[in-house]
Amino acid sequence: MKISTEGVKSFIPNQEIERLLSEQQNAPASRIRDIIAKSLDKQRLNPDETAALINVKDPDLRQMIMDGAHELKERIYGNRIVLFAPLYVGNECINDCVYCGFRISNSECHRSTLSHDELVAETRALVETGHKRLIMVYGEHPMYDARFIADTVQTVYDTKYKKGEIRRVNINAAPMDIEGYRIVKSVGIGTYQIFQETYHQPSYEKLHPRGPKSSFLWRLDGLDRAMKAGIDDLGIGALMGLYDWRFEVMGLLYHTIHLEDTFGVGPHTISFPRIEPANGTDFTEHPPFGVSDEDFKLLVASIRLSVPYTGMILTAREPIAIRNEVLRFGVSQIDAGSSIGVGDYSHKDDESRKKSQFVLGDTRSLDEVIYELAIGGYIPSFCTSCYRAGRTGEHFMEFAIPGFVKRFCTPNALLTFAEYLYDFSSEKTLKAGLELIDRELSKVEDPQMLTAVQEKLQQMKTGTRDLFF
Numbered sequence: 001m002k003i004s005t006e007g008v009k010s011f012i013p014n015q016e017i018e019r020l021l022s023e024q025q026n027a028p029a030s031r032i033r034d035i036i037a038k039s040l041d042k043q044r045l046n047p048d049e050t051a052a053l054i055n056v057k058d059p060d061l062r063q064m065i066m067d068g069a070h071e072l073k074e075r076i077y078g079n080r081i082v083l084f085a086p087l088y089v090g091n092e093c094i095n096d097c098v099y100c101g102f103r104i105s106n107s108e109c110h111r112s113t114l115s116h117d118e119l120v121a122e123t124r125a126l127v128e129t130g131h132k133r134l135i136m137v138y139g140e141h142p143m144y145d146a147r148f149i150a151d152t153v154q155t156v157y158d159t160k161y162k163k164g165e166i167r168r169v170n171i172n173a174a175p176m177d178i179e180g181y182r183i184v185k186s187v188g189i190g191t192y193q194i195f196q197e198t199y200h201q202p203s204y205e206k207l208h209p210r211g212p213k214s215s216f217l218w219r220l221d222g223l224d225r226a227m228k229a230g231i232d233d234l235g236i237g238a239l240m241g242l243y244d245w246r247f248e249v250m251g252l253l254y255h256t257i258h259l260e261d262t263f264g265v266g267p268h269t270i271s272f273p274r275i276e277p278a279n280g281t282d283f284t285e286h287p288p289f290g291v292s293d294e295d296f297k298l299l300v301a302s303i304r305l306s307v308p309y310t311g312m313i314l315t316a317r318e319p320i321a322i323r324n325e326v327l328r329f330g331v332s333q334i335d336a337g338s339s340i341g342v343g344d345y346s347h348k349d350d351e352s353r354k355k356s357q358f359v360l361g362d363t364r365s366l367d368e369v370i371y372e373l374a375i376g377g378y379i380p381s382f383c384t385s386c387y388r389a390g391r392t393g394e395h396f397m398e399f400a401i402p403g404f405v406k407r408f409c410t411p412n413a414l415l416t417f418a419e420y421l422y423d424f425s426s427e428k429t430l431k432a433g434l435e436l437i438d439r440e441l442s443k444v445e446d447p448q449m450l451t452a453v454q455e456k457l458q459q460m461k462t463g464t465r466d467l468f469f
């Protein structure tokens, strides 16, 4: 693969962002209210509006923004939370990202790449706990080229085990050239995710001193190339703590606007991980722009309001209390029961930390997370139906098509949740889950829809699997 940035220009207007961040201070309550109303009216915000939100310091106004994000989530998306797990395939890496436990200069990292049999074992271990959706994660190394990634994804799809299988694989890997993306697309991936890490180019260049990732523009253009290869299901993200988080939120918004303007479709998901401690990686002990919990809540709520149509991913990097709190502000997907050491699902040992990219904040099992979601009134969902029925851009459809959530998303969430309960859950979770399903059914207004869901749930109870609308 040849890295070329010929003709590529940055669409991140540094000076304009700095100007907006300094101008849009102390917005009065009336303006914040208007901005929230615009978002509730399903319109993406403009940069000056997002800047006004993320600059709010007054606790009452911050609360208003968080309440607005909560209302938007409830009104448009309801109470489903999609669950997935990360699957680390290999931690060889030729880059030197200063914050990452896998960086080439980290001599404390134990390197490995899953063999075919180990990958099958990892997949089986995940299937056995009930997972249906994965994100496969790779370091950047010539070994992990497009063919390798495609082959490993295919291995996962081909692995059927006991009562389950993985039905959707998303990817988090280095940016590719257009030909590479075509190869990966051909095996039926879901979302291709690339985090820009920081949208602030001077900081980016300092923090990525070596390897292909040192080119800010190659990475920034990475999702454009994916689009050109026909992958329109894309995830953007920024690693919070490398530079001022407000600048990063603006960067995410400008990236969104760029994709909308250039390809007519924005990102499918936005991720906003905070830096976590990593083995042998002093930088992570004191990130230069660490984000406090209070700011993190405003950050999540502001992203929700700024791009109301996109999915939002919150990972197990965050501790349980924060996860529970920000779920309310519009998060749509979380991982659960996650291990981030290469080979850890099937073979956990004391060396796990040295094989891992960083340390997780939430180490609950999938069943524990599901139990807590259920008693908290959220419907855990493993739905993959839009992707498999060829309805791409599902998050956008949920957002844009009136009644879509009631017709497809909620019923499919309930069906996949029931499937989990019958096949994989503990007694405690089964009880809490069935009660939740009953409560949700009592809310279905359309009698035909209610009958259709009840019929499918009955079929599920008697052993039919993989039912969806």
Ligand code: SAM
Pocket: 099, 100, 101, 137, 138, 139, 140, 172, 173, 174, 175, 194, 195, 197, 238, 239, 273, 274, 275, 276, 277, 278, 284, 317, 357, 358
């Ligand atoms: N190697 C590929 C790349 O860098 O794009 C893909 C996977 S990388 C393993 C996944 C993401 O983990 C990175 O994009 C980065 O944002 C995040 N990450 C790296 N170190 C981290 C840390 N210490 N804490 C939290 N997230 C981290």
Ligand code: SF4
Pocket: 093, 094, 095, 096, 097, 100, 101, 102, 103, 104, 138, 139, 140, 213
């Ligand atoms: Fe390698 Fe990705 Fe880690 Fe950077 S973030 S060192 S590219 S695995």
